[in-house]
Amino acid sequence: MSGATIGIIGGIVGTAVGLAGGIIGTRASIRNAPGPAARAVVVRFSIGLWAYGVVFLTMMGLAIAGVIPLWVWWVVFAVSMAALGPAIVLTNRRMAAAAREPETGRSPDREAS
16 A cells, blocks of 8 residues: 555544544533533534534635635634634633523523513
């Protein structure tokens, strides 16, 4: 087997293992949320992270294929990494608020109308 073949196999297996880990982790996080409000926060954050991953990898693939300039990829990378920290902090605050809230089935970030 050539080195390129081994690299392709490793890329495919690594991608499959990574996706499986993401799916298992997402499922476990949703299932282990302490209540309906916290579960809603976890679901929204998970959807956002999965969408972020798709956009992130799509931009990387476009840069590798030469469709977009490499500097665009680096800008996307820098902005996404800078935004990830505040997104995690915000989600942690929402989770803490959801844990303090009684089991009403309502999300803590939605105002009563």
